[in-house]
Amino acid sequence: MVLEISLCLPLPASPVVGCRAPRLCGYKGLDVIDIKWNEQGLIPAIVQDAQSGAVLMLAHMNEEALRLTLVTGETHFWSRSRQALWHKGATSGNVQRVREVRVDCDADTILLKVDPAGPACHTGEYSCFYRSLTSNE
Amino acid sequence: MVLEISLCLPLPASPVVGCRAPRLCGYKGLDVIDIKWNEQGLIPAIVQDAQSGAVLMLAHMNEEALRLTLVTGETHFWSRSRQALWHKGATSGNVQRVREVRVDCDADTILLKVDPAGPACHTGEYSCFYRSLTSNE
Numbered sequence: 282m283v284l285e286i287s288l289c290l291p292l293p294a295s296p297v298v299g300c301r302a303p304r305l306c307g308y309k310g311l312d313v314i315d316i317k318w319n320e321q322g323l324i325p326a327i328v329q330d331a332q333s334g335a336v337l338m339l340a341h342m343n344e345e346a347l348r349l350t351l352v353t354g355e356t357h358f359w360s361r362s363r364q365a366l367w368h369k370g371a372t373s374g375n376v377q378r379v380r381e382v383r384v385d386c387d388a389d390t391i392l393l394k395v396d397p398a399g400p401a402c403h404t405g406e407y408s409c410f411y412r413s414l415t416s417n418e
Numbered sequence: 419m420v421l422e423i424s425l426c427l428p429l430p431a432s433p434v435v436g437c438r439a440p441r442l443c444g445y446k447g448l449d450v451i452d453i454k455w456n457e458q459g460l461i462p463a464i465v466q467d468a469q470s471g472a473v474l475m476l477a478h479m480n481e482e483a484l485r486l487t488l489v490t491g492e493t494h495f496w497s498r499s500r501q502a503l504w505h506k507g508a509t510s511g512n513v514q515r516v517r518e519v520r521v522d523c524d525a526d527t528i529l530l531k532v533d534p535a536g537p538a539c540h541t542g543e544y545s546c547f548y549r550s551l552t553s554n555e
Contacts, residue, residue, distance in 0.1 A: 334471025385546040
């Protein structure tokens with residue numbers, strides 16, 4: 282399934298001013314990269330803090346969530362438990378401003394580099410990966 | 419499904435010498451964390467460079483892959499395409515030495531912090547996420 286996106290992603294670091302050509306103002310090749318959605322029409326998305334490099338969470342996107350993420354510049358996901366679109370931080374205020382969207386070699390995983398406005402985890406932890414299996418930190 | 423692991427993970431930075439108690443030498447609570455395997459008996463595992471913080475790849479583990487990863491200190495996965503256990507780097511030499519294993523709040527995603535011996539990607543790229551959708555870098 283090819284996702285065609287013609288809008289520019291308003292990157293926080295460089296607001297889209299005088300945007301002329303799509304390739305110059307925020308996205309690259311989404312129209313030519315054939316995203317591999319899984320059987321449920323979803324793709325896993327890793328969320329990473331653009332500043333610290335910490336991995337914050339893993340969530341899933343459907344086509345609409347990816348489109349909204351690119352158009353609004355804030356992360357949107359598909360909640361598999363609630364079977365609904367989910368604008369991260371819509372209620373808590375802990376939105377994630379998107380700095381970059383990357384895709385892996387197989388085009389079956391997305392990497393989102395974000396500036397988080399608050400904790401990523403519903404527990405209140407900065408990252409969902411707050412438990413280590415291999416150290417006592 | 420509770421995975422009981424009683425062996426120590428030989429962390430590269432601190433080789434297990436004089437290892438006495440499991441809780442002091444490499445893992446924490448795998449026996450009490452109820453890993454949530456999906457319908458296929460798998461859990462997604464994010465692989466991150468322990469030094470640079472770069473996200474290298476996303477792969478999947480079954481119970482045996484996680485056990486082997488913890489026991490050997492090198493990443494093992496379950497290849498969904500080949501339907502076989504996969505010791506990363508076994509043929510290429512690009513093994514990933516595990517520095518830390520973390521689990522997320524829902525216990526349905528693993529984060530592996532590794533020292534990679536070479537490129538993570540089968541294309542020869544350092545990271546599988548070498549394509550950006552949002553910049554021309």
